[in-house]
Amino acid sequence: MPNRIESSIDARGSDLAIMHLSGRLDFTSAAEVKQAFAEAVANGYRRIVVNLGNVSFIDSSGLSALVSGLRTAREAGGDVRVAAAGQQPSTLFSLTSLDQVFQLYPTVEDGVNGYE
Amino acid sequence: MGTSRLKPLIETEGEVEASAVGMDRVHDLLDQYWRVAGQTLPVLPDPTWQALFNSCVAEIAGNIVRHAYNADQSKGDTMHISLRCFHNHMEAVLIDQGAPYVPVSETRSPDMTKSVDSDALSQGWGLPIARAAGDGLHYARSVDGLNRWCVKKLLPS
Numbered sequence: 001m002p003n004r005i006e007s008s009i010d011a012r013g014s015d016l017a018i019m020h021l022s023g024r025l026d027f028t029s030a031a032e033v034k035q036a037f038a039e040a041v042a043n044g045y046r047r048i049v050v051n052l053g054n055v056s057f058i059d060s061s062g063l064s065a066l067v068s069g070l071r072t073a074r075e076a077g078g079d080v081r082v083a084a085a086g087q088q089p090s091t092l093f094s095l096t097s098l099d100q101v102f103q104l105y106p107t108v109e110d111g112v113n114g115y116e
Numbered sequence: 117m118g119t120s121r122l123k124p125l126i127e128t129e130g131e132v133e134a135s136a137v138g139m140d141r142v143h144d145l146l147d148q149y150w151r152v153a154g155q156t157l158p159v160l161p162d163p164t165w166q167a168l169f170n171s172c173v174a175e176i177a178g179n180i181v182r183h184a185y186n187a188d189q190s191k192g193d194t195m196h197i198s199l200r201c202f203h204n205h206m207e208a209v210l211i212d213q214g215a216p217y218v219p220v221s222e223t224r225s226p227d228m229t230k231s232v233d234s235d236a237l238s239q240g241w242g243l244p245i246a247r248a249a250g251d252g253l254h255y256a257r258s259v260d261g262l263n264r265w266c267v268k269k270l271l272p273s
Contacts, residue, residue, distance in 0.1 A: 024143065027178050028136040057143065059174055060228075060241035067231050068238065091167040095248055096228035096241070 005029035007036040009045065012112055015078065017045035022054035025062030025089075033062070037069030037080075046078025049111035053084035058092055070102065079103075083111035124200035126156050132177070134185045134193040134212060142177045142197065146170050149199040157201070161272055168249040172267045173199070173208045175242040175249075184214025184263055203271075205251070210265040216257045223247075 005023040012018060017040060025033060040048060050066065052058075070080040083105040085093065093099040105111035128149040132141045154160055161169075177195065185193045195212040224244040231237040247253045250267040257263055 024139075026139065026174065027182060028139055057170070057174065059171065059178060060245050061178070061239075063228055064231065064238045064241065067228065068235070070232065071235070087163045088167040088170060091164050092171060092245070095168070095171075095245060096226050098228050101229050101232055 005032055007033065009040055015044055016047040016115055018049045018051055018108055020051045024057045025055050026057065026059040027061035030061040030065040033065040034068045037072050041072050041076050046073050046076040047115050048073055048080045049108055050080060050082050051084055051108045052082060052089050055089055058089040063092060063096060063098060081105060081111045081114060083108045122202055124202055126152050126201040127198060128152060129198040131194050131196055134181050134195045136181065138181065139177065142174060145197055145199060146173060153201060165272065169206055169269050172246045172250045172269065175246040176210050176265045176267060179242050180210060180212045180214060184212050205268050205270045207266060207268045212263050213261055214263060217255055217263060
């Protein structure tokens with residue numbers, strides 16, 4: 001698994017997209033992820049499912065980047081949902097109570113279906 | 117709370133560049149530590165426990181890179197990391213020669229839901245997370261200018 005964060009957008013409709021993240025989401029990569037959210041929403045994708053299936057580790061800055069993305073999407077009338085989080089990211093969502101803010105889904109397809 | 121004086125069952129240590137790039141090495145050290153632990157201990161703590169310990173170490177290391185040093189200007193600064201296992205706890209000791217830590221008066225809980233409605237609350241969660249994920253976080257500045265962080269986490273009984 002690469003340590004640099006990689007992101008890509010997979011459109012699933014006019015305003016729905018999956019954001020695939022891969023690598024370590026921490027203070028070294030948080031700014032890139034915030035920018036990826038800003039670009040996705042600017043391109044009309046206000047409903048986003050973040051695929052964390054290939055994110056090996058997340059820290060407080062990584063969580064803040066997701067919160068920033070959530071705020072950006074909500075300001076556009078949308079939402080951000082989180083799918084396929086592994087052990088460490090799930091543990092941190094729970095520790096920080098962000099599992100009460102983000103809807104967490106076991107799979108990406110569950111996240112997409114959650115919007116329908 | 118200082119470092120345990122008993123001989124550790126396991127110790128993995130290394131000198132790590134105190135920079136964003138150096139965070140790769142922090143995670144390599146953690147991987148190495150858990151590999152040795154898996155070969156040494158009869159039972160490993162569960163994955164949630166391991167995730168919390170790793171989060172403690174990474175948050176403190178990240179704090180050093182960003183605040184003790186300037187993360188954007190790597191000048192060959194380093195930090196020394198020791199990961200140790202004793203019979204009833206694990207601990208991480210991180211030592212650097214950067215700027216002293218300035219404690220904030222507020223001791224926050226790691227409840228990041230507060231940050232959802234306020235961009236002003238988007239930072240400063242690293243140490244609250246490290247504190248909550250471990251069972252004791254201690255910082256000291258020595259007279260010769262070393263910052264020393266020690267986090268302990270009790271092993272499940």
